[in-house]
Amino acid sequence: MQPTIVIAGRPNVGKSTLFNRLVGRRDAIVNDQPGVTRDRREGDARIGDIKFRAVDTAGLEDAFDDSLPARMRRQTEVAIGDADLVLLVIDARAGVTPVDQHFASWLRTLSVPVLLLANKCEGRAAQPGVYEAYSLGLGDPVPVSAEHGGGMNMLYDAISEALGGVEFLEEQRDAVKEQGPLQLAIVGRPNVGKSTLVNAL
Template structure:
């Protein structure tokens, strides 16, 4: 039987760790008392949460004490538990709000490689609203709000834990797309007659799709499972996308809508260009739409075997892409020939590498070390003489990667500085040219009203 994933519960004394532990294991294994520091050793139990099974560790309250003292040795046990865990639940008391010891624990957790889920306990009623808002400044995103005592908010806790605890050996309706062994969902889009179906037929080694010189032969998006060098690929051929004014026929309107729908289900989208026609405005619109949908984008110049002035053409398309897609510079540009098959292996290899970047998650510690260097090298401006203070950054999601930046007066942070940070994330943290989302959050004063 596969070993269960592990969740460690951490927080300062008396925030409700043992109450949550007992709620998850369904038994009163941990002592619960109003006095802080009741739990001295790590306690472990098998937890069950809405069908999700895992091992949970109840840790001693994290205290700022000398390592040789009893509280100090308790803290060392807590740190060891977090290092061994798949994810840490960082509990705060929403009613008490954030205290200095919470901030110290947050600093330590940001330097850890263990993923962290922030949990605001005792959040029932209005009394916990202020603490929930204050907790945003800890740098771990929106907290899961719950009441361990009353069992409220457990569905939200399930959703927060699920991405960290899903295992490959568990049955699932779809493979985990962040698993390198999962099929690469690759959609091929482009203007009519760019050679999309011909390219897929060449990949498959058979005439699986109808092809012909008439534009618009492919009406539906067709998904085909294929194996490339021992790796699984799900190819999605789509109807050609024309300018809106040219989409008159109702069937073709449905086909374009279907192509856009296919983009939603893809991980990596290849925009196929006709090398004999170069890059046109419609190609940039299609590319922009793919990026807006948050998909990883690659550009492939087809019919390269018959292209004239190949070097000048390639450099011209590269320059036009960097100018027309300024929000994501350096989108992979490859050359292929659907007729001869040249360049297809490089295209698929690049697709897997691009998906890996699109699915990448940076440990909080590594992310904030980069962030501190970036802010030190180029401090944010001071509009009106008042400096914008940037506190922390955390990665809220993947596919596409999304980050949340916390600080004061961030609503005045210029677009140019936001681009500086996003470009740094791409360049220095291994995200390449995939779309990166940056959200700005400023903790609000709960008493401002």
């Protein structure tokens, strides 16, 4: 069974951009306006040979009344309750905010494992934010650029370790073997050696 990984964080830190990169298509709405994602979005995702169910959540906001932000927060909390792993995303260029600190403290009280992602690490301007992220007490932050695909190798390693490392990957590979032999198509223009390659295989 594929694990569920929930992407969480305050509004406008790049959660939906990361979701789109992991699922390989632009399912989630990406906009610079905070609070664009109001409903959970789910999709089959992968990073390297790790397959999982990704959940893109509304931005975590410090609201507890019956307002829209409060309802969005409660929906995010439900998603996190069903997660095998949470990716808490912060904006490294903006640095750690009080809202980041509040929700990092809350996540530390839960039993679900959490990876801290310092997003928008496209240049040196983000480095102070990465160092500041250590103060959240969630371990080493993983510097990534969801928009440009930077840091995906480090994210792969972190997810693999958080989900059980080698044992987890072996379970997924065993599941693939049970589905039968791999079917492969070889395509190309005429006279480039397709048949020779098939014969060699």
